[in-house]
Amino acid sequence: MDFEDVSFQYPGGSRPVLRGLTLTIRPGERLAVVGGSGAGKTTLVKLLAGLYEPTAGRITADAADLRSLDAAAWRRGMTALFQDFVHYPLTARDNITLAAPEAVGTGDGKILELVRAGGAQTVLDRLESGLDTELWRTGGDGRDLSGGQWQKLAAIRALYAVEHGRRLVVLDEPTAHLDVKAEARFHEQVIGSVGDASVVLISHRLSTVRPADRIVLLQDGRITEEGSHDDLMKLGGEYARLFRLQASRFHGPGSIDREGVEEGR
Known part of the structure; x- marks a missing residue:
């Protein structure tokens, strides 16, 4: 798909957030989008999902303007994992399968296969009733998860969506609740499991995007x-300046290895 000279300005805004942006997202590509706060990264994702329409220019998929497509049908072809993802007060199974509610009758064997592929087996092993564990806490019932555990479960939800036909995966700051080493494992396990789907990854940690096919x-x-x-x-x-600056914070005097901090909470 293509962004063709796209600009976007929020109603009442004093200036455009995006200005004349041209970008192609190639089939099967791992594309990383980086930049400082306010650079327009999340706005780009919302335009991609059809939640906003460009102020100028156009976004096309197979040469068709997104504005001419059925918005609901377009969104059914993609899946997104955001920093502030949804915690469904339902079972662990439901928290995974709601990514593709039309896919009825998926056996637990396939779900468990995705759990293993996405590195969330340790999360599931800690749930008393496995996939049937109710993930909310009311009085003495239910079970809550740590931020990192919820994030791993949400990642499996994205893999489930890909398994059922989503060809575009958007990951907007998906490792915000994970430490540096867990973040590296996330990308090795999760992004490595999406097959030939295109991935758009947004992150402020530049070490995260290093393996991407292309970085903008x-x-x-x-x-x-x-x-x-x-x-x-x-x-x-x-x-290069930002990458070296971030690297110095992890390897300089007084740096802290935070491996396992979230997992233990």
């Missing part, structure tokens, strides 16, 4: 740098 840097509503991690490091521009 948004600044002031425009793409200012584009390429692989190695390409951008050789370029020596803003991406």
